[in-house]
Amino acid sequence: MTFLVTFILICITGVLIIPFLKVKMKGIIVLAAIVMNALISGYLAVQSLTGQMISYSIPGSAITGMIPIRIDALSGWFILIINFVFISGGWYGLFYMNAYKEKRGKISLHAIAVLLLHAAIVSLTAIQNSIAFLVAWEVMMFSAFIAVTFEHEKEVTLKAGINYLIQSHICVVLMVTGFLWVSNKTGSYDFQAITAFSSSQAGSGALFLFMIFFIGFAFKAGFVPFHTWLPYAHPAAPAHISGIMSGILIKCGIYGILRMILLIKADYTAIGYIILTFSVISGLYGVMLAIVQHDLKKLLAYHSVENIGIIGMGIGIGCIGLGTGNLVIASLGFAGALLHTLNHALFKSLLFYTAGMVYQATHTLNIEHLGGLIKKMPQTALLFLIAAVAISGIPPFNGFISEFIIYTGLYQWLQNASLSSLIFILFLILGLVLIGGLALLCFTKAFGIVFLGNPRQELHHEVKEGPFLQLLPLYVIAFFILIIGLVPQLFIKMLEGPVSLFTDRLGVTNAQFPVEAFAALTPISIAVWGFILLALIIFSIRKWVLNHRKIAIGTTWGCGYMSPTAKLQYTAGSFVRSYVKLNKPTLLFFKHEKEMIGLFPGESHYESHAYDKLEKWLIDKPIKVFKSFLKRFLFLQNGSLQYYILYGVLYIIGVIFIPMIFDTISLFIDFLKRL
Amino acid sequence: MGFLLAIIAAIFFPGIILRVKSTASGRKGPGILQPWKNIRVLLRKGSVISTTTSYISRIAPVIYLSTILCALLLLPFPGVPPIIAFEGDFVLFAYMLALGKFLFMLGAIDSGNSFGGMGANRKSLFSMLAEPAFFILFGSMALLTGYTSMQQIVESIQLVGYNSFIIGALAAYVLIQIAIVETSRLPVDDPNTRNATTMVDGVMILDFSGFDLALIQIGTLLRLAMYGVLVANFLIPAGWPVLTRIALFIGVQIAFASMIGLIESFRARKKLSKNPQFIISLNVLALVAFVLVLLINFKMIGK
Structure with missing residues (x-):
């Protein structure tokens, strides 16, 4: 109990003293408060992961009833991820916000919002009372809104923030509906009432209840077609908030879905198929749109949609395992999903932080204007490269491990499936492979155009690397990305607790965690170590040989041109041109061009941008109709x-x-x- | 064993292709080891390094070669287990190669001319389209044999029944086509053309020279041989004695090399914009293999 009281007291004192501090101190105090809260919640989380369920009960009000706080292994896993991203993000944010230090008032508000955001998200994972949960949810949403709209004088930012706020509230409406339905029938706001209610319902009733919650949380998580707020909100926020949003905030949706799977007793096979369908579409659609984006942060935001799809695939496979009573498939699915949640939090926050470094150095995020940054910012480039390899699901980094577990789950299911589901599995495998291939294409473009080659536009100020202290949290994240790739067994061990929460649903007595299903991870880590060793050996041979050779420095071969201009390089647009041509039916791609005609061509220009087809049909069109109806009044x-x-x-x-x-x-x- | 065979195949394979091509065009042609002699020359040469390039270009050839060597460690051969084998190893195999490709493409873009981007964009698109074929193929194999490790698949594929030969042949065909796409040979890409704007791999290596270029070329030769070993594994019955199989292996390799040589002598390169269609048709073939497996497993009549 003292833990809870201290947790709340730290928040309150933080909020009260921040406005009176100097600008520099504000950041430090927020970081300190987050670290303290993280220590408290992390201590409880580690305990819960070792198998101890921690529960408190707060006497609530007459309306809410008792407010139970239960930290089980699932909450523990999420709390650890949340704390890590918030501490690294907070540290990075300290330096990122230096550029805005003259705006005192705004910084106070921002600092308070970040502090509350952390507290709210951590408590979300522990509170098990519907009304208290909704309150925490609202606190999270409003503080996120304030944090996102830091630069609210820009119209785009404010618009993105309001878009986010409205769509998040649709999610609240659905959640309220679900919670009220349950409490109406059972008279209790405790989460356990949901279990009682769903097991009393016939199959379709429980499934319907799950669907209400699933769609609600899907808005938060950014499943297609509920993703449209995401590509606006992420780029609008300051870099550390984008990282936190993409790493943590959308994971609240994932947490909610997982919690509901634990609580609602319904037909797991049906749930699995539904989640898998949404997920594979999200994965493919997200990455397909990511490729055509020219704004670096928007590109990354669409990749969040993709990765939510991959996590969803893991969850779906897990549910199928539960539905068919297969312990191995269930464990593989949920373990893959949970590990990918951590992995995505790591590499996506790293990507957003490095994008922030690029923005602060060049004041633009338009890929077409950048180029050759690797020479000015070699460390940022290396960190971005590590994260890019990881997010494409390529060894030796962490993304490969979780995708491999999901693949294993899929192939396990393939061997135990009936004919009709075989076709479905085939589509899932195809989807996952294509997601990987498309992500590779996307990050070849992103890294290649932004960091390699020559600068495409002259920048009017000096571009230089950020301070080491700002890069430090980025290195820590990169370290974890590498460690998960090299010794995945360690992390699988930590997943035993949360995964067995799910597999307990099977009702198999003495269901052990199927360690042998993850046996492949040991040879993988051997292979990866072998690869690194090989690379080092070849690299040292190369170094030794080149020391004895004549090395000439010259310009790049320009096909006869002695000093080609930077405009001759491939642009992001030209890099994806053949892809766009291939993918015409699914993309909305606008081109405005004026061609060069005649012997003495005049002015000419070319401009292209992509738009989300689903957004046009599901958001823009209905709003247009609604507006024209309201215009009558x-x-x-x-x-x-x-x-x-x-x-x-x-x-x-x-x-x-x-x-x-x-x-x-x-x-x-x-x-x-x-x- | 797979590792050794691949290395041996890599030594002679490219020479055979060259020989077949020269014979087909009525020339005497160079010795079988000529491609490796070329590489030896490159290894002894100094390098020219562009001022535009960064450390990516320095590490790209190294990583490209090491990923291929690492993938070779996973290469199966019935009877003699590879150095590393586990359930689902073909996923690692494919993704390891993807890492090499990724760095290779970045190395190409690093040069800062338009050719690098040109090649990289084609390479990424083509391999993205070809990857599903590989996964569907091994998915069907997993369904057929009940294993997901490449070694166990090739060991038990013939045990399934007489029909498995059809699947083996189909798999071998799909793998040959994947090899052609991945190593950029005709009809997807013409390794001999001098027109940079129509090439895939050829334009990506323009700014590599000396030792680095040699590393990349060794990698590409190994890669071709690696697919050759995989193809042979699907064609040669696993139950036969090892020596017979090795003799057959040599036969298959020579046939594979002469096939590539003949294709390159008599076929023209496809229009670049037609390539995606060609590669997607590969996926369709892999799907045919999947349907065949379904038929064999009698899952067609309910389960």
């Missing part, structure tokens, strides 16, 4: 005060008289009945 908003007072009076009259009229009518009906 525009006469009401005519700007003259007299009318507005009239509306007020009419409203008051209505409030007073409608119940009176209602009463009179019911009296009259009573009277008639008595006759």
